[in-house]
Amino acid sequence: MRRIPPHVWLLAPALSFVAAMALFPLGYSLVLSFREWKLAASGAPGAWVGLANYWLLVSDDPEFLEALAATAVFVAADVIATLAIALGAALLIKRAGRINSLARVLMILPFVMSPALIGISFRFFLNPEFGIAHHLIGMLVPALAGRVWLADPTLAMIAVIASDVWHWAPYMTLVVLGGLASIPQETEEAARVDGASPWAVFRDVTLPQLLPVLGVVAVLKTVFALKAFDTIYTLSNGGPGTATQTLAYFVYQVAFNHYDMGYAAAAAYVLTAALLVLSVFYLRLVFRK
Amino acid sequence: MSAASVPGVPGYRAGPAERAAGWLRALAVFVIIAAILLPIFWIVLTAFKVPRDVYTLDAALWFAPTLENLRTVFEHPWNLGSKIVNSVLVASGTVLLAIPMATMAAYAFARFEFRGKQALFLVVIASQFIPAAVIVLPYFLMFKQAGMLDTRSALVLVNLSIVLPYAVWMIKGFIDAVPVEMEESAMVDGASRARVITEIVVPAALPGIITAAVFGFTLTWNEFLFALIISKQDALTLPIGLIGFRTDRGDLWELMAAGGILITAPMFVVSLLVHRQFIGSLTAGAVR
Amino acid sequence: MTTITLSGIDKSFGAVRIVRDLNLTVADREFLVLLGPSGCGKTTTMRMVAGLEHPTLGEIAFDGVRINEVPTQRRDVAMVFQNYGLYPHMSVAQNIAYPLKLRGVPAAERERLVARAAERVELTPYLARMPRELSGGQRQRVALARSIVRKPRVFLMDEPLSNLDAKLRVVARAQIKHLAQELEVTTIYVTHDQVEAMTLAHRVAVMRDGVIHQLGAPAEIYNDPADAFVAGFIGNPAMNLVDVEAEGAGVRAEGGLAIALAAPRPGRLTLGARAEDMRIVPASEAHFQAPVYTFELLGEATMATVMVGHTLVAIKAPKDLRLEPDTRIGVRFDPARLFWFDAASGARVRA
Ligand SMILES: Nc1ncnc2c1ncn2[C@@H]1O[C@H](COP(=O)(O)OP(=O)(O)O)[C@@H](O)[C@H]1O
Ligand SMILES: [Mg+2]
Numbered sequence: 001m002r003r004i005p006p007h008v009w010l011l012a013p014a015l016s017f018v019a020a021m022a023l024f025p026l027g028y029s030l031v032l033s034f035r036e037w038k039l040a041a042s043g044a045p046g047a048w049v050g051l052a053n054y055w056l057l058v059s060d061d062p063e064f065l066e067a068l069a070a071t072a073v074f075v076a077a078d079v080i081a082t083l084a085i086a087l088g089a090a091l092l093i094k095r096a097g098r099i100n101s102l103a104r105v106l107m108i109l110p111f112v113m114s115p116a117l118i119g120i121s122f123r124f125f126l127n128p129e130f131g132i133a134h135h136l137i138g139m140l141v142p143a144l145a146g147r148v149w150l151a152d153p154t155l156a157m158i159a160v161i162a163s164d165v166w167h168w169a170p171y172m173t174l175v176v177l178g179g180l181a182s183i184p185q186e187t188e189e190a191a192r193v194d195g196a197s198p199w200a201v202f203r204d205v206t207l208p209q210l211l212p213v214l215g216v217v218a219v220l221k222t223v224f225a226l227k228a229f230d231t232i233y234t235l236s237n238g239g240p241g242t243a244t245q246t247l248a249y250f251v252y253q254v255a256f257n258h259y260d261m262g263y264a265a266a267a268a269y270v271l272t273a274a275l276l277v278l279s280v281f282y283l284r285l286v287f288r289k
Numbered sequence: 290m291s292a293a294s295v296p297g298v299p300g301y302r303a304g305p306a307e308r309a310a311g312w313l314r315a316l317a318v319f320v321i322i323a324a325i326l327l328p329i330f331w332i333v334l335t336a337f338k339v340p341r342d343v344y345t346l347d348a349a350l351w352f353a354p355t356l357e358n359l360r361t362v363f364e365h366p367w368n369l370g371s372k373i374v375n376s377v378l379v380a381s382g383t384v385l386l387a388i389p390m391a392t393m394a395a396y397a398f399a400r401f402e403f404r405g406k407q408a409l410f411l412v413v414i415a416s417q418f419i420p421a422a423v424i425v426l427p428y429f430l431m432f433k434q435a436g437m438l439d440t441r442s443a444l445v446l447v448n449l450s451i452v453l454p455y456a457v458w459m460i461k462g463f464i465d466a467v468p469v470e471m472e473e474s475a476m477v478d479g480a481s482r483a484r485v486i487t488e489i490v491v492p493a494a495l496p497g498i499i500t501a502a503v504f505g506f507t508l509t510w511n512e513f514l515f516a517l518i519i520s521k522q523d524a525l526t527l528p529i530g531l532i533g534f535r536t537d538r539g540d541l542w543e544l545m546a547a548g549g550i551l552i553t554a555p556m557f558v559v560s561l562l563v564h565r566q567f568i569g570s571l572t573a574g575a576v577r
Numbered sequence: 578m579t580t581i582t583l584s585g586i587d588k589s590f591g592a593v594r595i596v597r598d599l600n601l602t603v604a605d606r607e608f609l610v611l612l613g614p615s616g617c618g619k620t621t622t623m624r625m626v627a628g629l630e631h632p633t634l635g636e637i638a639f640d641g642v643r644i645n646e647v648p649t650q651r652r653d654v655a656m657v658f659q660n661y662g663l664y665p666h667m668s669v670a671q672n673i674a675y676p677l678k679l680r681g682v683p684a685a686e687r688e689r690l691v692a693r694a695a696e697r698v699e700l701t702p703y704l705a706r707m708p709r710e711l712s713g714g715q716r717q718r719v720a721l722a723r724s725i726v727r728k729p730r731v732f733l734m735d736e737p738l739s740n741l742d743a744k745l746r747v748v749a750r751a752q753i754k755h756l757a758q759e760l761e762v763t764t765i766y767v768t769h770d771q772v773e774a775m776t777l778a779h780r781v782a783v784m785r786d787g788v789i790h791q792l793g794a795p796a797e798i799y800n801d802p803a804d805a806f807v808a809g810f811i812g813n814p815a816m817n818l819v820d821v822e823a824e825g826a827g828v829r830a831e832g833g834l835a836i837a838l839a840a841p842r843p844g845r846l847t848l849g850a851r852a853e854d855m856r857i858v859p860a861s862e863a864h865f866q867a868p869v870y871t872f873e874l875l876g877e878a879t880m881a882t883v884m885v886g887h888t889l890v891a892i893k894a895p896k897d898l899r900l901e902p903d904t905r906i907g908v909r910f911d912p913a914r915l916f917w918f919d920a921a922s923g924a925r926v927r928a
Contacts, residue, residue, distance in 0.1 A: 006482050007401035014394035021450035022416035028427040092317055106325045112556040114511040116528040117549045124542050130344050174568050186662030189629050192649040193656045194676040208666040230513040251422040268422045279418040283411055300632030301645055
């Protein structure tokens, strides 16, 4: 009798769950995307339609194209803002000090908060009558005083982005801090001795050594932004109209409001393709050695 | 040839520009801290206000606090009590299933060499990137057929898909840091592989395993999309409970805030308890 | 042309006082070595000269001008760090060129200077490599080249040889000595290795616990130590130091052994003598007698160790001598090369 090597029984439970809960749905959704299935009409999948679902998405569904555009805006702004804030905050609080370590500890709080709650709270803060943020922003920027944030497509998008940045930027700050801590201090000191101004030290020595970490942050944040759903659902509901309806939100709408499963699967697969490409980038960055 | 001593001369006198820069930095850090704390603070205040004080900014900071909201949310029709029970059961069920499986797998990935190891590991890591909608779509249909919609077990199953990969990765990082010599000397002393894992590796990597458990609990506790789709009435969790306060009569902010405290406070407490390992492993995990 | 003056320098980290009222002048073009055991504050002192650390009290001056507030990048110093501090993302050539680039030296001129600096430390074949592709010795030379590519006012080196293996260290030491003679730049060199100090320095400052115990030329420090710490720190093997008490015409070691040497004054003293300044002699001529504890062959000489009281005392002997353990031998001091210290304070007691 041959003995089963230990790594097989050690891996079996976890890997079978990953296969069942992630890989199987991945395949199933792909198959589904080639079929027609209106759940309201039938309990079983309908006819094979080939690429018709995909064709419909790109040729005859303005809502999908709008969702793509909204996704692009949301992801780009979200990633850039998160990167900028995380880098700035990390540089600011990297020195030792009581107030800085307090800031570091507090960075965990937004990260462990429910994104749904964050969305709800931002909605509350932006209420035109008694929202505290609406009121304070109105005082600082008089031009925005009378505007109803969630009724304005641009402002609603900004609000949705802000809520996601509030959730993620502190965590990404901690990641960047980890990256800064792994840069040998002697390299920055050597640059100062060599005659580099603080800005030159940052540009020539710190930033180049930090780039891999910033790359990881950028890719990770892109992934999380593409998957963002909770804050959009609770803050803007994709509105006004479809102004903040990103691809992830669109898929949800098609699948669980219109119960058009095949069509939803096709839309979901557009998102999946983007994410899988990103995951390759991510794995390259993280496991490049 | 010692120079004459100049006792008491200050070693450094910061110039005005430098002092101003110092103040600016302090101000910026203060702004960051305020940006994190003020929204949380505002929610906490709101939870203790009577509705009349919520719907005006005149009572922003000065108001007669009430515990009424924290009581109301446990009453019909909100019943946050049962939602807390569901959230606790789903989150602990997921973690209790995920952590032992993840520890075993992490150990195999950390300690054994076998064909396809790298590829398998990458598949596990990459599976986090699959959109939630793709995962929930087939399972929604299957649970519907099996009559499992609106059950806690269904939620536990789908939540495993996010918690398991993270946990494998995090725990592997901690096992990598456990010296192999510890295990080898135990094996020389005659311990079996199973005993080595349970008596040497698990205790040594326990801080990491606990961190992964806390992290997994947090993810599940806050999970929204799966719960939104799979639970209808019996298996509703806290995050879904929160959106129940959006009623025909408008949004009941003071009750949302009270519910917000209930969903957030436990996460704050545990994450601050393990914040050192938490920060360490999160940052290490992302950049390693 | 730079004289460095440290006056009344104090440095504390929190409540811990690392450097205490340090006064030191390094003359123009002098090679000064800061020597002391690990943790005594040498690096901290050097970092204050570089501006990487601010003194708590006191004044640092270049050519008489206070520079405490001048930021590092404007002090025009060059420094070789203990772990070299090479820029990992730049090639060897880029590393060496970086100080020139910051000073706006045109590319052609830069290239010429880099080539010359690399030539001087024999790095020419490695200019295109990245630091991670170099051995420890090569990295050390990149750091050296980066600091000599321009002519700084002050040259600082923090244990530049401590990460090299013993053989390479000797070669690199000679190279640094040669470079220093050529460059004629005021230099502070930090080390815990007394051989490096003795071979490289014009003057040595011996430091302990943030205090300079003695400042002088290597020969002065070796031949005329200011106190028991310096005496024990300099020389290989370390100077024998035996705690004794004056008794009658001679002294008695702590364990009870009598030594026929007249103490310069009554009370508790520490007797110091180097191994090479003692001889094995017949009992009649001996200052004291003791059984052999160990006997070692060193090659060019032999070393006999005896127990005097509670202390092991090493005596250098001719290379063809052979002794068995426990043989009783007589030992004679060279009275001209004998040192007395106060047992409590370690201060030198002159006869
Ligand atoms: N930034 C710092 N914070 C606190 N203590 C420090 C710091 N730098 C050095 N020290 C302490 O100062 C003492 C002297 O350090 P250092 O100057 O590096 O010694 P040396 O170079 O002589 O070995 C050591 O005890 C060290 O722990
Ligand atoms: Mg040092």
